[in-house]
Amino acid sequence: MIIIGVRGLDAFHRVRNTRRLKFDKITERLLNDSLYAQLLMKIPVDRMSSVRGPLYDASRDIVWEKYGLKAIEHDGAELKKAVRVLLSGNRFICPGKLSNGKYTDFKADLPFCAPAIIEIASTLFFCPDAVTPLADEFFTSSIKTGVEATQREIPEVMAALLATIAGAAIHEGLHGVRATLRKNGGFNADTQVPLYAVHLQTLKELSAIGRHKILGYLFKTAKVYHVQAMADKTKANTLVNPATAGMSIIL
Numbered sequence: 001m002i003i004i005g006v007r008g009l010d011a012f013h014r015v016r017n018t019r020r021l022k023f024d025k026i027t028e029r030l031l032n033d034s035l036y037a038q039l040l041m042k043i044p045v046d047r048m049s050s051v052r053g054p055l056y057d058a059s060r061d062i063v064w065e066k067y068g069l070k071a072i073e074h075d076g077a078e079l080k081k082a083v084r085v086l087l088s089g090n091r092f093i094c095p096g097k098l099s100n101g102k103y104t105d106f107k108a109d110l111p112f113c114a115p116a117i118i119e120i121a122s123t124l125f126f127c128p129d130a131v132t133p134l135a136d137e138f139f140t141s142s143i144k145t146g147v148e149a150t151q152r153e154i155p156e157v158m159a160a161l162l163a164t165i166a167g168a169a170i171h172e173g174l175h176g177v178r179a180t181l182r183k184n185g186g187f188n189a190d191t192q193v194p195l196y197a198v199h200l201q202t203l204k205e206l207s208a209i210g211r212h213k214i215l216g217y218l219f220k221t222a223k224v225y226h227v228q229a230m231a232d233k234t235k236a237n238t239l240v241n242p243a244t245a246g247m248s249i250i251l
Contacts, residue, residue: 056169056187059124062116062119062123063120067170068082069082078101079173079178080176083174084174086098087174090163091108092167110214111206113217114166116166118221119222121154121158123226125222139153142156142215151216152219154219156203156204156211157200165187167195
């Protein structure tokens with residue numbers, strides 16, 4: 001059975017709340033029984049707008065920067081073409097490079113591993129000022145035996161939600177002008193639910209080990225993304241030769 005709906009993120013907050021209230025048995029089952037967790041995700045619908053808004057608001061600019069839409073938003077025709085290319089077949093969930101209206105260097109064997117999706121995951125759940133910080137113990141493995149059982153994954157429902165957020169942000173430029181968004185407005189859940197379902201079904205159709213590797217890679221890279229980004233920002237200029245710099249100056 002496929003549980004459909006961007007309302008699913010509420011389960012993440014349920015895990016945090018059960019820990020806060022010390023309902024250890026419920027927490028343990030939420031973490032270890034994905035079907036139970038997914039069923040619970042359907043229950044609360046009234047709070048989703050307050051959750052979806054901040055998550056989407058924190059993600060949309062990341063999407064436009066990472067996919068190269070920001071650089072062409074001044075050109076309506078080019079923007080419209082790029083958005084259609086990215087959304088065609090949901091190719092945006094895979095790594096690639098937007099160039100002259102084409103998505104080149106497309107890596108179809110790495111769905112849900114696009115740099116934008118990784119950065120969104122880091123920003124929402126892993127970086128020091130994450131929108132919804134989640135501890136490592138929230139993440140487990142879908143593989144129950146062997147070394148893979150120790151390798152943490154992003155849950156399928158989370159990966160599907162991240163892809164849905166990215167797709168919704170890209171869709172803002174569908175008509176050649178970036179759509180405006182009221183603060184913490186989120187996206188239209190009714191519109192996005194079918195797209196969320198497609199992403200979830202894509203994950204479910206992967207082999208068990210392939211899905212584990214993809215979701216494990218998403219967890220691993222998103223968790224250290226902000227650390228690597230900070231390191232890249234503080235790297236010394238490679239054009240400067242430390243051995244000779246300043247030596248020709250006469251004081």
